[in-house]
Amino acid sequence: MKNNVQVLLFAGLADRIGASVLSVPVKEFPISTEELKAIIRETYPHAGSLIDISFAAVNQQYAAKDSLITETDEVALIPPVSGGDGLPSDEEEHKKYAGCTPDGMCVITTDILSPEDTLAKVLHPNHGASLNFVGTTREMTGDLRTITLEYEAYIPMALQEMQKIRSNIQTSWPGTACAISHRIGTVDIGEISVVIAVSSPHRDTCYDASRYAIEELKRTVPIWKKERWEDGSQWKGPQTGTWDPINNDC
Structure with a gap:
């Protein structure tokens, strides 16, 4: 059978x-x-x-x-992540699938991202350092001119993986706060695709946690981007090495 x-x-x-x-x-x-x-x-x-x-x-x-x-x-x-589940290309249809975690600290949206809004989620009177990582669409990669980027996500799993990143930061750097916002759909040149906000009592922790967050997001969070050029397009995966979202020692 x-x-x-x-x-x-x-x-x-x-x-x-x-x-x-x-x-x-x-x-x-x-x-x-x-x-x-x-x-x-x-x-x-x-x-x-x-x-x-x-x-x-x-x-x-x-x-x-x-x-x-x-x-x-x-x-x-x-497949290797770059950061879809075949979400519709229409922006209004995308909005049906966008979401956030219950605490609002991780967001996936088709709306334009505000670094200030993401940073505001982590500010704390006892934290002396805060940092925003902002990823934008660049026009030139070597000799290739990017026209636009298109992002897709397996949204429920992506939000869970984002929360794991935040949890791991709390374990490795106790007292450090982190919020992550990612855009899906079409992201034009100069527009923001991702914002990772971190705050901590001390700046060294803030730097370390911020770098960890973006590297893990690129490694484990199921978000993909398609680069569109004047003469074609391509889905982008990891930039270097062998992709392994389970083991982080690759």
Whole structure:
């Protein structure tokens, strides 16, 4: 008896396969994430190289190769992140999917970002240092002229990963506050795509925590960007090294 696993696809992987959701037949449950990837790879060999470097997520958590999937799990295949789930390109449709964590400290939105608003969330009378990291769309990358960037996100999982970053900062640098805002949809030249605000009693901690936050966001948070140029476009993944959202020692 065959069963089906619904698998969400994102960004360049969704483009390569031509769908944002796959119904994958399996012989029986449970099935490991690696076995599921093998079935998808066999069905879509032209996407094999990208499937190989993608990570499975089960119930909005990155999963190891031997993690088991049951018939009730939410499953996604996450290509290297750059920071979509095939969200509609229309801005009004995007807004249905944008969201924030219950405490409001992590936000994903199609609206223009305000560094001041994000920074205001972390200011504290006992903190002597505060820092805003602001990421914007640059026009030139080497000889390539960027026309615009398009961001997509697996929003519920992205918000969970952002909260993990904040929690890890609290563990590593007790008393340090962090807020993260990220934009999705079209972000034009000079516009802000991400704001990470950090405050701490001392400046050295503030610098360290801010750098940690942006590096982890780029490594683990399922947000993707497509660079559009005058003569083409490309989904962007990690800039250097091998992507591994589970182990941070790669």
